[in-house]
Amino acid sequence: MEIIRYAELRPQPWRNGGGVTRELASHPKAASAQDGAWDWRVSIAEVSKAGDFSGFPGMERVLTVIDGELLLLTVDGAEHPLEKYRPFRFSGEAASHGALPTGDIRDLNVITRTGSFKGYTSIIELSKKRAHPLFEGQLGVLLQGQATVSAGAAEEAGDGAEQTGAEQDGAEQNVAEQDVAAVPAPEPEALSRYDAVVGSDERSPEILGRGFLAVVSIDRVAGEGAG
Structure with a gap:
């Protein structure tokens, strides 16, 4: 994060x-x-x-x-x-x-x-009960109020479909890997005015608080190569 x-x-x-x-x-x-x-x-x-x-x-x-x-x-x-x-x-x-x-x-x-990128800015009101996530290509800037940010939950492996064959053979190994990965999440960090949080699709940061947040999105224009 x-x-x-x-x-x-x-x-x-x-x-x-x-x-x-x-x-x-x-x-x-x-x-x-x-x-x-x-x-x-x-x-x-x-x-x-x-x-x-x-x-x-x-x-x-x-x-x-x-x-x-x-x-x-x-x-x-x-x-x-x-x-x-x-x-x-x-x-x-x-x-x-x-x-x-x-x-x-x-x-x-x-x-x-x-022709390469398109920028967008949205102003949202924060909530103490419902966290606002930030995804890849986004930047959240605290404009006013008090807020904390924490890493979101890790995505669960698989899509819920029934496992067969080799997938069943690897089930025990998957459980073991999940146990190793199940470390306590870091404590939420306090944000000061104009601090910015970089979004991510992996454990997307989540912001809770009272006040206003600017969410900046930078989108690559279709047809441009990665880089």
């Missing part, structure tokens, strides 16, 4: 010097937030003054205000009032400018290379 601690991330200047950002994850891993060598990136930016946003030619952006009330984002001359927790998709190539009528904000940025 992988947790990215926000407090340990180093702030980096925007490409145009208009603000700072902290990278949560990228692929492939870039040397810095500025070099653009990645095909996708998830980051949190601090916006404390009006100004132009950096351009990302060949990319698509999903921007979500996660702290503060309002960002007035102008994209290619059209103004879009972005309220808290409402994701907005736009082209990275577009001329974009942000104004802050209600003060400083933070925003969650998902930037993907057009």
Whole structure:
């Protein structure tokens, strides 16, 4: 189970010097937030003054205000009032400018290379009774409140079909392997604000708590090779 601690991330200047950002994850891993060598990136930016946003030619952006009330984002001359927790998709190539009528904000940025990956952001309310799982290709970011994360239960082998022949011969060995694997699960770990949890299809992390979670999904566009 992988947790990215926000407090340990180093702030980096925007490409145009208009603000700072902290990278949560990228692929492939870039040397810095500025070099653009990645095909996708998830980051949190601090916006404390009006100004132009950096351009990302060949990319698509999903921007979500996660702290503060309002960002007035102008994209290619059209103004879009972005309220808290409402994701907005736009082209990275577009001329974009942000104004802050209600003060400083933070925003969650998902930037993907057009034609290779597609990014999505959903904001969900957490529950103390029903855990929210995170799967492969997802990243969960705690935006507000208190939460813990724990590794989900391991998937059971087989699909419940009746075993015959060689499968029956190996039944005792399977039971023995399951006994060895039945080790106590790790204790749940507390999450701080803006900590991120990396999803997995193997013992998918499960988040419990009270507050709001951003679930970022990065999907490979059909037709692209693995890598």
